[in-house]
Amino acid sequence: MEDLSFQHRVRGRAGGSRQNALVGVVASGNLEVLVERTLPDAECRLEIKTAAVGFGEVWTAVIGDFVERYSPGGLRFSINDGGARPDTVSLRLAQAVRLIEEDGQ
């Protein structure tokens, strides 16, 4: 297992009013993303526990692209990864943002 952590300054706050959301499951080639609205509006944090050791550079690129595209301000992402491919990671992160941007508790 390897732990990775990323912190980004972002343009603006993510929309919606939900406090948290969960997508995905921890399985081979899959991951779960728990997203919580707990940070100041201009901050975004991602904490990753991954079964695939040594892919820090790939994570840096995938997450840089994600933050630039979605501006997920105020959101803390906690990820348990079972060795998902970068495209699956991008998809799950996008799903997590879409879900927390819905209205509700």
Next chain:
Amino acid sequence: MTALLRHVAPAERISSTSFSEASARTRVELLLDPGSFVEFIGPEKREISPHLRIFDLPEQFDDGIVVGHGRLDGSPVFIAAQEGRFMGGAFGEVHGAKLTGLLRAARQIRSTPVLVLFDTGGVRLQEANAGELAIAEIMRALMEARTAGVKVIGLIGGRSGCYGGGGLIAGCCSALAVSEPGRIAVSGPEVIETNRGVEEFDSRDRALVWRTMGGKHRRLLGAADVFTDDTMQDFREAALDLLGLVGTFGLDKLKAEQMRLGDRLRRFGACEDAVDIWTADGIAHAETVPELSADQFIALANRIGRTSRDAR
């Protein structure tokens, strides 16, 4: 998928979603009345396994089981759903404790039934002792809940089936519904082959596995009360049917179940294969049973009749 599917009408989603392919969370969402589910100890609580990190294995925030309460056709229910894709839906310490707690809550409240959506290979080997203890605690909590008047309905149709301790817990339920992909047993195919040899059970013979442990055989043997097709709509209807059918539980029912099992052993104990059992049970062309569509099989099962309501 959740985000993309939210524009699809709920009625369309529940009838077009496969139970076996859905995640535990999707199963809970679609089985219950829309928006009624409230989770206990949700993923944001991070009640993860204390053991997996020691083995350098990934954790899941809900430890592979979703528990909570909601409404089914307007009436309150407790519900638990195992995630069969996380470690084969296996029981660990936290996973098991969440189900035990739910059953104890049901025992205390008495009037609210419990739905258990099994999807498990059995005990998680990395936390074997804690997992085995969890199975025993769940079985005790389940029987105490039933004794207090709670109906506990098992729904089995996941890709991991219902094996090991999960098979034992399923055997304790008031009633079970099963679909074709659902399998119910204690020892799985590979376990039997390892212990008893390939001549006893060839685990690579998928047809043998399915006709011995699959949903159709379990329904015909009376181990499962209802056979259902694989959609969420079918499982929802099966759960409602069974909640209406289950009678009171007590010593008389256990004695009747013992007689039913003894009778079954006398009638079919000498059979070598599931097809022999179906033939002995009076099914014409029994060898074609595995090929029947769900509708055809349900018609056949209805002709054979349900398990006597006195037993189980």
